[in-house]
Amino acid sequence: MLDKPSFSLNGDYYSSRFSELGKGEGDTLILNLGPQHPSTHGVLRVIVELDGEYVRRAEPVLGYIHRMHEKMGEVKTYVQYLPNMGRVDYLHALAWNWAYVGAVEKLMGLEVPSRAEYIRVITCELNRISSHLLWWGAYVLDLGGFTPILYAFDDREMLMDILQIPTGSRLTYCYYRFGGVSADLSETFLTQTRSFIERFKTRIPMYHDLVTENMILRGRCEDIGALPVEMARRYGATGPVLRGSGVAYDVRRMEPYSVYDQFEFDIPVGKNGDAMDRYDVRMAELKQSIRIIEQALNRIPDGPFINPDLPDRILPPKGEVYFAVEGARGKIGVYLLSDGSARPYRLKLRAPGFSNLHVFAELAQGTILADAVSILGSLDLVIPEIDR
Amino acid sequence: MTQILQLLMHPLVHLLVALIALLTFIALNGLILVYVERKVAGFIQRRPGPFEVGPHGLLQPLADALKLVGKQLVMPREADRILFWAAPLLSFTPVAICLLPIPFGPHLLGLNVNLGVLLVLAFSGLNVLALCLAGWGSNNKYALLGAARAVAQSVAYEIPLLLSVLCVAFTCGSLNFVDITASQTTHGLLSWNVFSQPLAFLIFFVSALAETNRAPFDLPEAESELTAGFHTEYSGMGFGLFFLAEYSYMIVVCAVASVLFLGGWSGPFFSGHWWMLGKIYALILIMMWFRWTYPRVRFDQLLNICWKWLIPLSLINLLGTALIINLVR
Numbered sequence: 001m002l003d004k005p006s007f008s009l010n011g012d013y014y015s016s017r018f019s020e021l022g023k024g025e026g027d028t029l030i031l032n033l034g035p036q037h038p039s040t041h042g043v044l045r046v047i048v049e050l051d052g053e054y055v056r057r058a059e060p061v062l063g064y065i066h067r068m069h070e071k072m073g074e075v076k077t078y079v080q081y082l083p084n085m086g087r088v089d090y091l092h093a094l095a096w097n098w099a100y101v102g103a104v105e106k107l108m109g110l111e112v113p114s115r116a117e118y119i120r121v122i123t124c125e126l127n128r129i130s131s132h133l134l135w136w137g138a139y140v141l142d143l144g145g146f147t148p149i150l151y152a153f154d155d156r157e158m159l160m161d162i163l164q165i166p167t168g169s170r171l172t173y174c175y176y177r178f179g180g181v182s183a184d185l186s187e188t189f190l191t192q193t194r195s196f197i198e199r200f201k202t203r204i205p206m207y208h209d210l211v212t213e214n215m216i217l218r219g220r221c222e223d224i225g226a227l228p229v230e231m232a233r234r235y236g237a238t239g240p241v242l243r244g245s246g247v248a249y250d251v252r253r254m255e256p257y258s259v260y261d262q263f264e265f266d267i268p269v270g271k272n273g274d275a276m277d278r279y280d281v282r283m284a285e286l287k288q289s290i291r292i293i294e295q296a297l298n299r300i301p302d303g304p305f306i307n308p309d310l311p312d313r314i315l316p317p318k319g320e321v322y323f324a325v326e327g328a329r330g331k332i333g334v335y336l337l338s339d340g341s342a343r344p345y346r347l348k349l350r351a352p353g354f355s356n357l358h359v360f361a362e363l364a365q366g367t368i369l370a371d372a373v374s375i376l377g378s379l380d381l382v383i384p385e386i387d388r
Numbered sequence: 389m390t391q392i393l394q395l396l397m398h399p400l401v402h403l404l405v406a407l408i409a410l411l412t413f414i415a416l417n418g419l420i421l422v423y424v425e426r427k428v429a430g431f432i433q434r435r436p437g438p439f440e441v442g443p444h445g446l447l448q449p450l451a452d453a454l455k456l457v458g459k460q461l462v463m464p465r466e467a468d469r470i471l472f473w474a475a476p477l478l479s480f481t482p483v484a485i486c487l488l489p490i491p492f493g494p495h496l497l498g499l500n501v502n503l504g505v506l507l508v509l510a511f512s513g514l515n516v517l518a519l520c521l522a523g524w525g526s527n528n529k530y531a532l533l534g535a536a537r538a539v540a541q542s543v544a545y546e547i548p549l550l551l552s553v554l555c556v557a558f559t560c561g562s563l564n565f566v567d568i569t570a571s572q573t574t575h576g577l578l579s580w581n582v583f584s585q586p587l588a589f590l591i592f593f594v595s596a597l598a599e600t601n602r603a604p605f606d607l608p609e610a611e612s613e614l615t616a617g618f619h620t621e622y623s624g625m626g627f628g629l630f631f632l633a634e635y636s637y638m639i640v641v642c643a644v645a646s647v648l649f650l651g652g653w654s655g656p657f658f659s660g661h662w663w664m665l666g667k668i669y670a671l672i673l674i675m676m677w678f679r680w681t682y683p684r685v686r687f688d689q690l691l692n693i694c695w696k697w698l699i700p701l702s703l704i705n706l707l708g709t710a711l712i713i714n715l716v717r
Contacts, residue, residue, distance in 0.1 A: 143683040
């Protein structure tokens with residue numbers, strides 16, 4: 001017989017285990033931040049042990065939005081699974097599109113026309129800008145500044161309008177196909193992108209004037225959550241979190257895929273690895289993305305946007321493949337094991353947020369609660385991506 | 389007839405009428421300020437703000453108020469019933485008394501007392517007790533943290549606030565709001581205290597922001613850390629009263645600031661209550677502008693600003709004022 005589900009005010013498995021393990025000396029308070037909490041960006045749950053306002057320990061609890069994406073990859077055909085990728089990380093959907101499509105292409109040896117590669121670069125970078133913009137607004141919101149997010153959304157709205165033209169959707173894009181993309185770029189897209197770039201170049205200095213240079217914001221970010229390189233490596237942190245600590249690791253440069261080796265762009269890095277460095281790195285990346293898009297727009301070749309000699313069925317040969325791309329949050333990896341059938345035998349998704357999040361527990365120790373929130377925000381977490 | 393007149397002239401009747409008038413003023417202002425705040429936020433964030441209910445959304449605050457009144461009052465299971473419900477009342481009630489000794493015009497005055505400044509400071513200090521009760525009575529960890537923050541913040545910022553008020557009291561030689569206003573009418577605009585005591589005004593205004601828990605010092609209700617701080621567990625009018633009290637204290641501190649530093653009801657061209665109202669709303673607009681522009685400071689930074697900057701500065705200012713007054717006399 002099953003026990004009746006019981007409800008207790010004293011917490012559940014996670015919180016009672018947390019309080020049993022290593023409870024500190026003296027009067028401490030165990031506080032449950034989330035799964036519904038304004039600053040956990042979705043359904044992350046963090047259990048913290050507070051000594052006054054100081055965080056003694058913090059432990060993230062995951063799994064509240066686990067959707068079995070990896071298992072779904074095993075039971076669906078390659079094509080059927082494609083729309084899932086836009087839902088893993090809804091803020092940088094195109095990078096996930098790319099990681100999966102790229103893995104299958106690598107396994108099958110499919111050739112991608114160079115126009116398609118350029119289209120992918122342009123749209124993926126536009127998507128990266130919109131992701132960084134949302135992070136920027138949400139982070140300042142975490143720090144108590146209400147207004148910037150609405151300015152960020154102003155720009156992001158234009159980006160969504162632009163990306164809507166070729167992709168047909170505004171958030172969870174499913175645009176890349178095996179061997180190319182699903183639609184060519186229209187003239188409207190190109191002109192709108194150009195005018196967006198011109199406008200956005202005047203917006204970035206405004207953002208810096210209004211927000212980055214603000215004394216209160218600097219006080220909340222500088223020397224907060226300094227992440228040493230050694231620790232970042234230990235946890236496998238990637239993306240702006242790792243680059244903020246001064247490691248110039250960018251998949252686009254280190255393991256160039258597609259046509260990224262043909263573009264000039266810098267990899268911004270920070271010095272101390274504190275929240276301000278992570279902030280600066282992301283703000284600088286906005287400019288680099290603009291640079292890449294401009295070069296790509298000027299050099300985009302003519303030709304087909306999808307490989308005309310595609311096989312009727314996507315049936316990769318037996319074997320395994322790993323393909324990584326640089327997402328807005330770090331290295332997105334897709335590992336595929338194929339047994340030659342229409343469905344992958346095993347699909348493993350490496351979400352950058354998962355590794356980046358676990359830095360938090362160690363960084364938050366000994367900080368003030370408000371700093372812990374600042375650190376959590378500076379890691380740029382997308383919980384659906386972490387839980388997958 | 390004369391008896392009725394005499395009865396009407398009785399100070400107690402005057403007080404009663406003044407209290408009722410002030411309560412109406414406060415309730416009306418609550419509605420207006422909610423609308424103004426949302427419109428200011430909309431202006432700063434480049435969106436229209438409330439627009440649907442009534443022309444230009446003018447009836448939005450009424451709709452909000454109706455919604456709040458109609459909501460169920462929920463109390464957490466293990467909360468302290470008496471403290472939990474006493475807190476919002478205690479937060480709101482002293483506001484009317486705080487406005488009583490403030491002269492809104494040459495004759496528009498609830499109560500002429502010699503210790504008016506002291507009366508306002510004493511009764512506005514009750515608010516922190518209310519926040520403390522709310523945090524303790526809610527049986528909620530977020531509320532408790534918010535209350536702890538509220539107490540530390542209010543206690544710290546009351547000191548520079550008092551010291552800067554004292555500077556004005558020294559120069560005017562009185563704690564009576566009527567006398568303080570009168571002393572600022574002698575040489576027109578230039579006799580306003582803000583010109584002789586600019587530092588005191590600045591310190592007063594910053595401390596007032598902290599005392600009213602307005603951004604960037606809104607730590608007791610910092611929603612990104614404490615969800616809603618001390619009023620996490622309040623619903624319906626329990627929350628409504630806290631909300632109303634917050635806006636009313638904004639009026640109180642802005643009214644006190646305009647009497648102490650900006651000449652109260654006196655002004656160029658004409659004098660009267662319109663000037664007073666104009667000054668109050670100008671200060672309130674500045675407070676709203678801050679709220680929608682700045683991020684929130686951290687708790688230790690907040691206390692650092694107070695103990696390391698505001699208190700020493702206001703002490704120096706006070707000593708300097710005292711010295712100059714002694715030399716001049």
